[in-house]
Amino acid sequence: MTEIRTPRLLLRRWHDDDLAPMADIDADPRVMRWIDGGSVRDLEHTAKAIERWEEEWDEEGFGLFAVELLASGELAGCAGLSVPEFGPQALPDVAISWRLGPQFWGQGYASEAAHATLEFALQDRGLDRVISISQVGDAASENIMRKLGMALDCEMTHPVYGRPLRIHAIDLTEYQA
Numbered sequence: 001m002t003e004i005r006t007p008r009l010l011l012r013r014w015h016d017d018d019l020a021p022m023a024d025i026d027a028d029p030r031v032m033r034w035i036d037g038g039s040v041r042d043l044e045h046t047a048k049a050i051e052r053w054e055e056e057w058d059e060e061g062f063g064l065f066a067v068e069l070l071a072s073g074e075l076a077g078c079a080g081l082s083v084p085e086f087g088p089q090a091l092p093d094v095a096i097s098w099r100l101g102p103q104f105w106g107q108g109y110a111s112e113a114a115h116a117t118l119e120f121a122l123q124d125r126g127l128d129r130v131i132s133i134s135q136v137g138d139a140a141s142e143n144i145m146r147k148l149g150m151a152l153d154c155e156m157t158h159p160v161y162g163r164p165l166r167i168h169a170i171d172l173t174e175y176q177a
Helices: 016-026 043-060 109-124 139-147
Strands: 009-012 064-069 075-082 094-100 129-135 151-157 164-171
Touching: 009 075, 009 109, 016 043, 016 075, 016 094, 043 075, 064 094, 064 109, 075 109, 094 109, 109 129, 109 139, 129 139, 139 164
Parallel strands: 094 129
Antiparallel strands: 009 064, 064 075, 075 094, 129 164, 151 164
């Protein structure tokens, strides 16, 4: 079972009791504002998403981790790797992403989880390149991408939601742990 420990976080595979707290995160409009079309998600949609993430772990050897606070055991959200489901500009790359509940914002948890995930992608999984996709205007996510050493690679429009996106990228020759 793949786990990553950081000074404050445990990135791990999903447990059954993670569904309710992750569904609460997905139901918050502040969280979902910059994701897909910006709509909140219900418990059933979150359950299907976690199921897909777990399947990706089994098929690809990576996926989205549950992000747990070591100090309290609370589920803060998710972070990890996935194959983008849209846009030829994003393929065949693997994307790093994160989503935390608003009570965990502004404390460096997303940056910590993203940094650990990037190391996992490049060192443990041997990926040559990793991207991250943000919607134009999502300054908080773009700030994390800059902290990771990612640079703007291209821009595109989301094929389903019509929202403008920016793809940032980093390759192994640019990465400094």
